[in-house]
Amino acid sequence: MYRVKLTEFEGPLDLLLFFIRRDELDITNIPISRITQEFLEYLHLMASLDLEVAGEFIVMAATLMQIKVRMLLPRDENAPEEEDPRAELIRRLIEYKRFKEMAQEFGSLEEEHRKVYYRRFFEGDTKTLVEEEDDGFLKDISLFNLIAAYKSALDQMPRKVVHEVHLLSVTVDEQMSFVMDFLRVHGPTTLLQLVAHMVEKIRIIVTVIAVLELTKNKAIALAVVDGRDDIAIRPLTSLAPMALASR
Amino acid sequence: MTPDLPPPPVSRQILDVLEALLFATDEPLSTGQLTELLEYLSEQDRPRPLNADTILSCIAYMNREYEVQGRTFRIKPIAGGYQFATLPEFGIWLGRLVRERSKRKLSVSALESLAVIAYKQPVTKPEIEAIRGVNADYVLRTLMERNLVTIVGRASTPGRPLLYGTTREFLKHFGLNDLADLPKPREIDELMAEAEYEVEKRMLRELEEKREAEEGKDEASGLHLVDGDE
């Protein structure tokens, strides 16, 4: 009997290729019973070591046995040019072997390139920033990054979102008037100043909508405040004289 | 053509190793660290004496070389160590590079919001915030500025909140023909779940390593058939 030493195989095809290489078999003319026998012994061994045999190996075992049976069956004289039952498996083995070779090539490319290093520390470089319009914001962000982010967002979603629905009597129209009044009293302001005293989230939201609505109506204009997460608001329509005086 | 330099304080090989080290490091290297790294040089190749002063004179020598050869970079003392840096007069050119670099990445939070909008659209800001648990004002603004997200209408719910959705630009970036091409939640789960087969493979590998350690013997690859009972 043979003692079999186990190592990792990339899958059933890899194991078959191993048998073929080790025994110097002709891949185009596989001795199917012998290979099937060895394959089953390997599975048996895995089982005896209490290793769960991966599904792919079991499927392959079934395929091998099926081919073996078909090889034993007498050929149907009427069926013209029936394909060798092994043909499909041989095709797969050769195809896999081909990519396995390329994987080795990739491995040596990787090895070669591992010796090459790029500059990675740029803090010492003096840079003078230049204003330009921007593009390339999404460079290097792939669809995978996007879906990974989606999953992460869902995973981190607050377990219970308590929506206390108490009806607040706040409408967009009201807040539009509020914004215009505020501007009239305080002059140009910012969004944060506008909502500073508000406690209910919904009121803030409605106010923001009101601001957007007013922007759309060209009653006010918005601008980004440099360096801050805030938006500057200034009136576009003429306001009551007292507003001008107040600033 | 180039003015002659005095002879280097150490062998060329040492200068080369120093240059390569300073080039590839991801943080400034102190003279102490450099000394330590040079200790891997074989006994006879090592500079003598091998100390901070030797390193400093090498750095000074290399900088003279770069100057004479008209290179646009020098080795500069930074944060207690030494590092390559381009000369300040090229700062304006590098600024253009850096701007591009800083714009490159979407923040994690922007990406998450973008993902939520992509999958849940049309979606209101409160809905985005409910999923992400944080205020979405800033990211929404950023995403809209980048033309990845746009307002697509208003919900008919009370307060008629704005509805957000993704743009054509978004589809273009991710190589999607339409929104139906986005990976489905089921596909995402498939991608994110560890295949069970891998668990087994890892077990097998561990077992193998343990056995090899026990037997204390080396082995090439594959199934080894050993003539057992004789």
Added chain:
Amino acid sequence: MTPDLPPPPVSRQILDVLEALLFATDEPLSTGQLTELLEYLSEQDRPRPLNADTILSCIAYMNREYEVQGRTFRIKPIAGGYQFATLPEFGIWLGRLVRERSKRKLSVSALESLAVIAYKQPVTKPEIEAIRGVNADYVLRTLMERNLVTIVGRASTPGRPLLYGTTREFLKHFGLNDLADLPKPREIDELMAEAEYEVEKRMLRELEEKREAEEGKDEASGLHLVDGDE
């Protein structure tokens, strides 16, 4: 002291800006990007013509300079662009210094899957699995996490499976300029022919062994397996 170089193809100023840009970039810069950046040079300072060929001849010229001057780095074509990188012979020194995630070796299953994806792209998961004969969920996820592979769309076949392809990071990992630089896989016919040839080799060897056994003599050729009994 240093051998003379031919005159530079453009003014020193242009070479300097190019060098500084390439020295300071953390991403390969394409000739297109470099051309664009050089367009900021004032009209009379700009190289003429300002195109990819001009850039390429400048890069070649600079690399000759570095070689003559004994520098340990060169401007290297990578992932469709150019970037400074150390010469491979200094890798051993830098390995002691740098412990980068990206320098981590890929597993065999990752390499195999990458090979399939690289040559067959755009390719679906079932296609990858059919070739390798194993589930590809885990490995695909790992490859995507390392940004070597990405989703590039959906097939138009029933079920519209996701399509996968390699990334720029993939090129960078293997030091390739573009996909055309990939080693060519052997043709099926060649593999078949080789398989048959292997059988002949084996027969030849058996014959050889038999003869040697008969002659009872030792042999040197590595083909022979020592079998122990004397």
